[in-house]
Amino acid sequence: MNNLKNDCKLVFLMSFGHSGIDWLHSLLDSHKEILILPVLCFYRSWKLLEAEKVTDCSTMATLWTQYLSSDKMQSNIVTKKFNSKEEIKLFGTHLNTYLCKNGISRKAVLWGVHEAYILSKGNSIKPKTIVMHEHVSFPFKEICDDFKTPNILMIVRDPRASLAGVYRGVNKKYSHQPDVFNYFYNMSTEIWLNSVESYYKYREQLGKNLYIIKNEDMVCNLRKEMTKLSNWMCVKYSKSLLVSSSQNSNEWNPDSCYLKRNEPVQDLASFYSPESVKSRWLSELQGTQEINMIEQMFWRIMMEFNYKPNSKRSFYNKLYA
16 A cells, blocks of 8 residues: 555645535545545544543544444444444554554544555555545644645635525524524634635645635536646546545435435536526525625625625625624
8 A cells, every 4th residue: 555644645625614515525536546535524523532632552543443433423424434344343453553653643643544444445545635524624723733734625605605505504403492593603604704714824824735616616617627626636637526426325415405305406507506596595695784794704705706795895884794
């Protein structure tokens, strides 16, 4: 097997918010030169597991093996990593071996998880690029601390469309629980604020190591956008980048708060057309007040990525927002 740390490009996949990261994940999944594990937010998991408190290799290997093979992980087709008890056993053995050689720092464990995963599959995966699906931007600083100038891929979308979708989903689930509703409503906005702040804070430091892909550009010309992205990722362009799939299923259903779970979409092009998307967020947001709030809060990023606001940038509108 290749020495992953030396031979593979590591890319962290994040989004500005509800921007289509799962769709992008599904497009990258089947490329033969890319390894992207079924969704694993490593930095979030590191905190949840309190892995920094572990002091020996065996305990660290057991901690991650049990976590990744837990019923919660294995019962979800999006996060399922292993197909048998034998794969789980192999993963734990190889992870322990790796950590005994390389230590139990956060960075070492990240590489060890990927190497052990490959070996648990019989060493049949030979990636040139590894993609780490971190989902949201909260671990931006920790990633930069660990890797100095990491490769970060972020997907962005019109914040009005993004937040409208989140608000709709939260309303469907928690409208009867005001406190919970307000928490998720505010958190989704905070994710956007943190993403914008991180983007402007680190983009000069990262330079060409930071790649932003627009959801709307992908919808309009997927081949063009995935060709450019494959060049940046140092992998050969493949038509597989145009087809959604996952390691656990050849089928992939669009994740939209405007659809029922697993509801098929007959005409994806029409459903995701700019006109349809705008019609949905206009109908979801609560008139000019909420639209103005989003536009004023994210004015700078909207201007940078050519999202045309409905409101004007005035002192009154900023104060009103």
